Amino acid sequence: MNSIINTLKTVIPRSMRERLIRKVTLQDISLHENYAEINLSLKNFYNFNLTDKMIITLSNGEYIETLGFTVDKNMLSIQLTDSVLKNTTGNSSIKISVDGKNMIIDSDAGIESQTSFFKEGKYYNILVNGTLVLEHLLAEYTFNPSHIQAESMRVAYENLTVVFPENQNMEHCSLALLYPNKIVELPNEDKGTAVTADDFSNVTMGRATLYIVRGYEMTPVKLDIHEADLTTQNHKLQFMNEDDELVVFIENHEMEILTADAAVSEEEGSIRITMSYDAPLKIKYLVVSDTVSGEEEEYPVKYVVQGEFTADILVSTLVNNFTRKKFKLITLSDEPITLQPNVNYPETLGFGERRVITHCNQNIKLWFYKRRDKALGFKVTRPRMKRQVIWIESFNFEGFIEGQENFTDCDTYMIFEDRYSKESIFLPIEQEFNIDLTELDLKSIKSKDKTILDVFVAMIRSDGEVVRKEKIKYKFSDYKKDNYYGRHSEYDDEGNAHYHLITTTPFDNLKIETFAIPEEVVIPEETKDKDFNTWLVGERYDTAQDNGYAFYKYLRENTDVNAYYAIEGSAPDYEKIKSDPHVLEFGSKEHFEISFKAGVLLGTHDLENLLPYKPARGFFNYEDTVKVFLQHGVLGRKRVEYHKKYYDLPFDLFIVSSEPEKYNVVMKKLGYEEENVAITGLARFDSLPRGNKTKDILLMPTWRDWINTDEAFMTSKYFHNYNGLIHNERLIKILEDNDVQLNFYPHYRAQSYFNDEILNPSSNINFIQLGTKTVQELLIDHSLLITDYSSVSFDFTLMNKPVIYYHFDVRKFFRQGKLRPLFQTFIGEIARTEDDLIDLIEQQIKLNFQSEQPDISGIFKYQDHHNSKRIYDSVIDKISHSEEE
Structure with a gap:
């Protein structure tokens, strides 16, 4: 078949083939009173009665809808009615089939069309990916169709103030920039009719529209201006009036680099970076920025001559995490700007020349490169160390490791390490290994009867220092939580039986799960009769x-x-x-x-x-x-x-x-x-009282999975925000004046950090130690809950008591996605800043902790005390079906 197609391609001219291929191309989106319309051009659909032969469907998991459409000559228009849009969450695919064949849809690169649109307070986008994808963007927000008129705008370095008419109440409002697929809220303060933003650290390049945010309600700002320019340390912002909207074009500060060089000083562990430029600016710092973590290190510069400077960078900074680095330049000024050093003529910089240095017993390659945004980047690569287990049978596994030649003064080991105690067994291995695990005394490193042993390959220096330690993957991993690839059992000196099982993690890394059966336990001959x-x-x-x-x-x-x-x-x-x-x-x-x-x-x-x-x-x-x-x-x-x-x-x-x-x-x-x-x-809901009255506030945040070290915790926004809250003088005064207690119950993983020495700002703020009360007792004993994302809020809502959510890091917390839009599960007021949170606390105290009793039927079908009975009946029903089978 392929040969026939290739022959046809050869015989039929390309221009002729273009006339035969049917094409469906997205043109634009048009909005109407009760529907949105996707307009597509049709090409080469000759002599087709498309109305009869075309079927268009929208699918969103279990929800499938046939869409209406019209065909006018070579234009296809698909209608998305308001009722269809209301039933879509997340992403939905739109497929077009003609005579049972799905059409491949393309976008017209030559047409600059707006593919995002607002409808009924929601924000959507049409993505072309072979099919059409209807994206429900930023679902937690509601977008107003009408504008809010501003009177004037004032700009200064790192400062934007928008002034509104006197009849506009701007309390609890903030400014935000709406990009095509994200929102950047600007930390601010509101004073009467003016809203000021002075923190632009989260702003990124691109085109955005200025909005006012009140809670999760977004309203576009209208202002009759020709143009206004704002300079922040990191960006240039140009505001313009466009189609009754205040749009902003955001660019980096840039400067072309004429030459760049790196001289390695292995003895001192540093690299001297030299750069030259032609611009009337004085540079104070060269910044090395990690493109993955975002961490930055500043290094002071020294001038060789005008327009040429050097900076001595630690090798460890450039090598850290073996991620790509980019450079920034900070000017010497009372109003500093951060410049992106650009490379327009890379051939003058000797690009592609790789230097090899030995750092921490590893042969590391490093070189300059030109990034896609033309910025000057620096890349390092860690030594190649390929390792894999390729065969498992019984309690043996076989595999290989490659790349030992890239390490100096090192030997290769496999390490079996208890996940909790870190007790380990070190086993020397060759490039190809076949290990009989029954020969290892795995039970000697177990921290408890039931535990997990992780498996690593390591390069270890002659003095015992671990130079490189990596987990090893299984080539044929089929990850399940309840499967295994090999097993072994043995007895210890006391007669206890130890079972070891080879399993894998969700990332296909090898591990050994192990449990022990005490000597006094008699295993019945038959366990299938449950x-x-x-x-x-x-x-x-x-x-x-x-x-x-x-x-x-x-x-x-x-x-x-x-x-x-x-x-x-x-x-x-x-x-x-x-x-x-x-x-x-x-x-x-x-x-x-x-x-x-x-x-x-x-x-x-x-x-x-x-x-x-x-x-x-x-x-x-x-x-x-x-x-x-x-x-x-x-x-x-x-x-x-x-x-x-x-x-x-x-x-x-x-x-x-x-x-x-x-x-x-x-x-x-x-x-x-x-x-x-x-x-x-849920069973625990049965013991929740409805509307009981107390006079205390419970502060109960959940954990952040990205915090994994003591240093990461103490420097985290998480610690900073909660520690700042409980020491806030205004909050303390509100609590003392109203004789209200705020009880702080940190997540069990944060308890050791928030101790009595840190938390002793007032007799009205108390630290609740883990285990002194159950979570349910705490929920019952309080009138107001302050949390962030914890599901304990559902218990509180079910008791008809108010909840305030503190969402200072909402996007990072949900960086891996949400299962449902925020507005569907967060029932209560949401604060983004400490001041907003304290305002809401004060408001609740004045209201005597009254709940608005919202409609919660979408979260709880039953609001009674019979959940456990329903669970019991469901299990009994499942047992009866199981026995029938």
């Missing part, structure tokens, strides 16, 4: 205060189910409940005995947390159990790791609280079938 009246319940290893424990108590008090609860003996919550004979200490003899026979397993997290052994096929007939996910919150905000594809044996029953959560999240986003999802509500 007792479906014995239910094992749990949460995380170390807690008993969430849906798991709430449902366990319901079972014990209201049913004849033989229910048990699993928790680690070292957990603070264990001390509170250990007198209950049905509470099982994790890993105990009793825990194993119940785990072997339990027919139903119910957890708020992965079932690893309630079973003392690996939850996988072949381990004590785990595959014959009914597996129930009780959840630890209402899904819909951040992405979660419970997708069905990550399990060999997925949950048989997935508990949710509403139809949107079931259909839009668990089925559409996580891949579960309808019969495996039950709308019941």
Whole structure:
């Protein structure tokens, strides 16, 4: 077939082929009263009755809609009615088929058409990617169709003030720039009718429109000006009036570099960068910026002659993380500007010449390069160290490592390291290795009976210093949370059995999961006969205060189910409940005995947390159990790791609280079938009182997954913002004047940082230590909750009590996407700044903590105290179906 096509291409002239190929090309978008219209040109659709032969569909997961269209000569117009737009969230694909064949859609590069549009307060874009993609952009915002008229604008260095008429109340408003697919809000202060912005650090290049923001409501600014220019340290902003909108064109400050050179001084560990330029400016600093992390280092410059300077840069700065670096120049001035050094004639700079230096026993290549934006960049590459496991059988694996020649004074090792204690086994390896893991004493480095051992390849210097340490991947990895590739069991001197399993992480890195069965545990000869009246319940290893424990108590008090609860003996919550004979200490003899026979397993997290052994096929007939996910919150905000594809044996029953959560999240986003999802509500909601009155405020933020070191925490915006809040003098005075207590309960991972020494600003602000009260007790005992993104807000909302959300880092928190638009799950006021938050706190105190009682049916189908009963009935129904099968 390919040969025939190639022959036709040869025989038929290109101009003739162009006349035969049918093309569908996006032209523009037009807006009408009740619909938006996508206009496309048609080419080479000769003698076709397209109205009869064309079908156009919009698909958004489970939602599929046939769209109306009209054809006029060579123009196709597709109608997106307001009702269709209302039913779309996220991205939807639009497919055009003619005679059952899907048309490939292109965009016309020669036409500068506006593909984004506003409709019914929402913002959309049409993306061309073979098909048409309808993007619902910035769904958390509402966009007003009408403008707000400004009277004047004042610009100064790093300062923009927009003045509005006296009849406009600009309180709690801020300025923002709307780009084609993002919003940059400008930190500001509002004074009467003027709104001022003086922080432009988040502004980027491009074309944007000026808006006023009030909460999540966006209104375009209208101002009759010809032109106004604003200079910030990093950008030039040019404001212009265009089609009744105030648009701004944003550019970097740039300067052409005539020459650039790098002289390496390995002995001093530095590189001398020399640059020359032809411009009437004096440079103060050369800045090295990491293009990935954004971290920057400033180095003072020395002038050789006018227009030529040098700066000595630490090699460690350029090599750090082996990421590409770009340079910036900061001028010597009372109003400094940051220049992008551009390279228009790279051939004069000796580009492509790679220097090799030895740094920290590694042979590193480094060189200048011209970036796509013409800026001068610097690239370093770490030594190549290719490593992979290519074969696993039983408890052996085979693989290879390449690139040892790029390291000096180093030997190659494989390291097996306990994830928690960091105890390790070091095994010397050759370029090709075949390791019999049964020869290693893995049990000697285990921190506890059930733990994880990570596997690394390392280059280690002769003095024992680790020069390079990398995880090793398995070539044929098929990641599931409950599978394994090889296994081995052995006994220790006390007669305890240790099971080791080779598994992989979501990134295909090799690891070993291991658990121990105590000597006194008798493994029954037959474990496939499960007792479906014995239910094992749990949460995380170390807690008993969430849906798991709430449902366990319901079972014990209201049913004849033989229910048990699993928790680690070292957990603070264990001390509170250990007198209950049905509470099982994790890993105990009793825990194993119940785990072997339990027919139903119910957890708020992965079932690893309630079973003392690996939850996988072949381990004590785990595959014959009914597996129930009780959840630890209402899904819909951040992405979660419970997708069905990550399990060999997925949950048989997935508990949710509403139809949107079931259909839009668990089925559409996580891949579960309808019969495996039950709308019941969460067990812990049953014990929540409705509208109880107290007089205290609870501050309870969640964690940030990007904070992974002590230094990262202490320098983080997270610590800075919450530490600043609890020391805010205005907040302290409001609390003291109104005799209100603010109780701060940090996330368990942040508790050690927020201690009594840091947190002692006022007798009206208190630090709540982990374990002194359950989360539910805290929620019940307070009248107002201040959180950021925590799902505990749903409990508070269900009690008809007000919530204030503190969203100072909303975009970074949701950098991996949201499951539902923000406005659907954040019920309450949202503050972006500390001052806004304190204003809202003061307002709530004056209102005596009155809630507006919004419509929450989209989050909770049931608002009663019978959630546990519905969960129980759903599990019983699932058991009956399981037995029938």
